[in-house]
Amino acid sequence: METTEQSAALTSRRSFLLRGAAASAGVIATGRLLADASPALGAGGLTPGDAAILRFLAAAEILETDAWQQYNELGGIQDSELPGGSGSAAYTAALEVLDSDMPQYIHDNTEDEFTHFTFINAYLASNGAATVNLDQFRTLPSSKATGAQQIGRLTNLMQLTVDTSWWTRYRSRTGNPDFGDTFPQAVPGLSQGQFPGIPRSDHDLHPPAHLQAIANTAGFHFAFIEQGGTSLYPSLAQRVTHPEVLRILLSIGPTETMHFQTWQDKAGNAPPLTDPTNGLVFPDLNAAPFGGEDFQTNLIMPEPTIFLRRTFPVCSIIRPTETDGAAMGALRALTANGLFIGQSSAFFAVLQDLATAADAARQGS
Ligand SMILES: [Fe+2]
Numbered sequence: 252m253e254t255t256e257q258s259a260a261l262t263s264r265r266s267f268l269l270r271g272a273a274a275s276a277g278v279i280a281t282g283r284l285l286a287d288a289s290p291a292l293g294a295g296g297l298t299p300g301d302a303a304i305l306r307f308l309a310a311a312e313i314l315e316t317d318a319w320q321q322y323n324e325l326g327g328i329q330d331s332e333l334p335g336g337s338g339s340a341a342y343t344a345a346l347e348v349l350d351s352d353m354p355q356y357i358h359d360n361t362e363d364e365f366t367h368f369t370f371i372n373a374y375l376a377s378n379g380a381a382t383v384n385l386d387q388f389r390t391l392p393s394s395k396a397t398g399a400q401q402i403g404r405l406t407n408l409m410q411l412t413v414d415t416s417w418w419t420r421y422r423s424r425t426g427n428p429d430f431g432d433t434f435p436q437a438v439p440g441l442s443q444g445q446f447p448g449i450p451r452s453d454h455d456l457h458p459p460a461h462l463q464a465i466a467n468t469a470g471f472h473f474a475f476i477e478q479g480g481t482s483l484y485p486s487l488a489q490r491v492t493h494p495e496v497l498r499i500l501l502s503i504g505p506t507e508t509m510h511f512q513t514w515q516d517k518a519g520n521a522p523p524l525t526d527p528t529n530g531l532v533f534p535d536l537n538a539a540p541f542g543g544e545d546f547q548t549n550l551i552m553p554e555p556t557i558f559l560r561r562t563f564p565v566c567s568i569i570r571p572t573e574t575d576g577a578a579m580g581a582l583r584a585l586t587a588n589g590l591f592i593g594q595s596s597a598f599f600a601v602l603q604d605l606a607t608a609a610d611a612a613r614q615g616s
Contacts, residue, residue: 300612301496302380304487305371307578307609308500309383310602311483311585312368315476317389317405318590319361322469325398325449327357333365335400341456342396342449345466349520356517360473360510367503374499383605388598395452406590410445413438413471413588417478418515418536419545420570421553428571430557437518437546438471440531445589448472464526467533471521474514475588479581480507481569486577490612508569512551519548578609 297305323329324336326346346353372382389403418437426432436442447455448469456462484504491497523535536546544550555565582602585591591598 296378297375297380297496298492298612298616300614300616301491301493302375302378303605303608303612304491304578305375305496305499306381306383307605308483308487308503309368309371309375310385310605311480311581312364312371313383313385314405314585314590315480316361316364316368318408318476319357319364321394321399321404321406321408321449322357322473323361324400325394325396326354326466326469327361328354330358332362333358335402337398339396339398339450339456341462342398342466345459345462346469348463348466348522349470349517353517356513357473360477363506363510367506370503371499385598385601388594388601390595391593394449396450396455397453399449405594407592407594408448408472408590409451410589410592411441411448411468411472412443412445413441413448413468413475414584415439415441415471415475417475418518421478421515422545422550424544424554424556424565427557429573430561435545437536437541438533440533441468441471444529444531445592446529446531458527460524461526461528463522463524464529464531464533467521467524468531470514470518472588474511474518477507477511477514479584480504481511482571483507483577483581485569485572486574487609489572489574490614492615516551519551576610578606579603582606 320334320336323333325339326343327333327336327338329336329338343354346357350356368383372384375382385405389405391404391407393399393401393404394409415437416434419434420426420428423432423434426434428434446468447465450456450462450465455465481504484500484507488497488500488504491500519536521533523533525532534541536542536548544554553567553569555567556570557563558566558568558570586599
């Protein structure tokens with residue numbers, strides 16, 4: 252089945268993915284164990300749709316990992332479990348204003364993302380399907396701040412435009428993005444302009460309010476990234492075919508939700524301030540004109556809201572979970588976030604191919 256899919260889809264753009272599959276032959280031995288433990292998948296292997304959904308998720312996880320690794324190098328815990336970096340004491344201290352456990356949480360979120368793409372690629376390989384390798388696009392510069400590795404990156408954390416409407420989306424009792432509703436920003440300034448989530452160099456370590464604004468930006472960015480995964484997995488799970496692929500999506504997705512829930516709690520601890528270098532304002536979310544049900548910082552449990560039909564009773568749910576166009580929607584959101592500023596047109600072409608294929612997948616095909 253996969254062979255048919257490959258021969259039909261062997262465009263020049265995708266050929267690198269197939270080479271990537273050959274290059275990752277080393278993981279096939281591991282994958283064989285997975286396949287042996289799951290005879291239910293049988294000789295038929297993955298449907299082309301399941302493979303396409305898993306490949307898009309692998310790509311998303313690789314990109315997520317690249318971003319988290321940069322955060323960990325400067326603001327997490329650098330140890331043998333994660334590659335590189337030696338930490339920025341000043342940046343780490345600013346992150347710890349949000350919670351003294353921030354470095355541990357950053358470390359653990361980073362490690363989780365590594366395991367997600369590694370597992371999905373191994374699972375694809377074990378079923379004879381092409382895996383995803385984006386190494387050729389590791390071309391973006393690293394932070395010049397002391398503590399960061401000087402290596403090529405996939406993502407750009409230094410020109411972020413952070414959509415903070417997830418804050419009010421999960422606090423609304425009446426709106427659901429799947430019904431076309433929109434939600435106000437918690438930090439309007441972050442949703443306009445471009446701001447670093449990590450120090451770009453040691454020059455960014457001063458003055459203190461500037462460095463704290465960078466740490467605050469990171470705090471809201473962490474939750475932005477993880478709420479995306481929180482929606483992406485249930486959205487795509489609705490179109491997978493094989494029960495074991497469904498099990499993978501249903502088992503990884505909620506870990507993204509665990510991350511999101513942690514991060515939205517920490518974002519609420521970001522101190523109100525104005526960055527003296529660029530005017531970026533972090534408002535007091537507990538005081539007018541903010542405050543109340545839509546902004547109060549300790550209201551971190553999802554409010555019940557409309558789901559499926561307005562006539563049903565409200566329900567506390569993940570939102571959005573619309574499956575049509577979910578992969579392309581995720582790609583658009585990450586692009587609008589500024590994560591890919593500086594990437595090549597070839598990079599965008601590959602990501603769009605992966606998203607298009609995932610969104611074309613249908614249950615049973
Ligand atoms: Fe993940």
